[in-house]
Amino acid sequence: MVISGFLAGAAGAGLLRRLPRGADVHWLWCAAPTAVLWFVAWALAPPSWLPVPLLVAWLGVLLTATDLRHRRLPDAVTLPAYPAVGVTLWLCDADLGRALAGGAVFAGFHLLVRVVAPSAMGGGDVKLAGPLGAVLASVSWMALPLAAVLASAVTLVLGLWWRDGGLPHGPGLLAVTWVVAVSAG
Numbered sequence: 001m002v003i004s005g006f007l008a009g010a011a012g013a014g015l016l017r018r019l020p021r022g023a024d025v026h027w028l029w030c031a032a033p034t035a036v037l038w039f040v041a042w043a044l045a046p047p048s049w050l051p052v053p054l055l056v057a058w059l060g061v062l063l064t065a066t067d068l069r070h071r072r073l074p075d076a077v078t079l080p081a082y083p084a085v086g087v088t089l090w091l092c093d094a095d096l097g098r099a100l101a102g103g104a105v106f107a108g109f110h111l112l113v114r115v116v117a118p119s120a121m122g123g124g125d126v127k128l129a130g131p132l133g134a135v136l137a138s139v140s141w142m143a144l145p146l147a148a149v150l151a152s153a154v155t156l157v158l159g160l161w162w163r164d165g166g167l168p169h170g171p172g173l174l175a176v177t178w179v180v181a182v183s184a185g
Contacts, residue, residue: 001042002035005057009034012062019076023066034061037178044182051088052135053181059084060174063128067170073124078131085131094138102137103130106144125169132177139184150176 009031016023016030037057045053059081063073082103089099107130114121136143154172 002039005035005038005054006031008038008058009061012058013065016062016066016074016077019074021074023070023074025062025065025069029065030061034058037061041178041182045184049092049181049184052092052094052138052184053178055084055088056132056135056174056178056181059131060171060178064171064174067124067168071122071166071168073122073128073170075124075127078124078127081128081131085134089134089138098141099134099138102141102144103132103134106130106133106136106148109148119166121169122166125173128170128173132173135177135181139180143180147173147176147180 010027012034013025013027013030016025034057037060038054041050041053041057059077063077066077067073086096086099090096107126110121110126110129114123114126132147133144136147151169151172154175155167155169158171159167
């Protein structure tokens with residue numbers, strides 16, 4: 001699983017470099033964390049649910065590396081996450097109606113924050129909230145508010161070190177969703 005994760009992360013870094021507004025992210029920044037997260041998911045998640053935390057880890061590493069480096073979550077990764085998460089949840093026999101509702105609620109909440117306080121949330125965070133909300137709702141309805149609070153806490157902690165410009169919220173959303181997905185078993 002470690003080698004597969006390493007290769008998937010390296011391939012993801014190659015994908016990021018090929019984007020129209022390429023993300024200059026070193027391949028090792030994606031390969032090593034993906035390998036570690038895949039190993040942990042393989043060790044902890046139930047086999048029938050394993051594809052979900054693997055996908056969230058892969059997306060999470062690519063998007064976190066991009067968000068921390070360039071302060072953006074590229075549409076070329078966030079938008080394909082919708083069908084990728086949908087198909088993965090379907091393969092894992094999740095309740096797709098619940099996943100769809102959770103994605104809409106989580107994205108709607110993030111959109112509301114963006115509308116009320118545009119400087120508090122980027123558009124990429126709103127787009128990312130949809131597929132992450134689908135994963136969270138597939139685990140539990142209570143995972144949605146819990147993830148919102150914990151992701152905000154992660155963002156605040158990042159803010160203690162991140163004094164340069166805008167504060168990236170994507171890493172917090174992704175990290176919390178991955179932890180919830182891994183612990184879903």
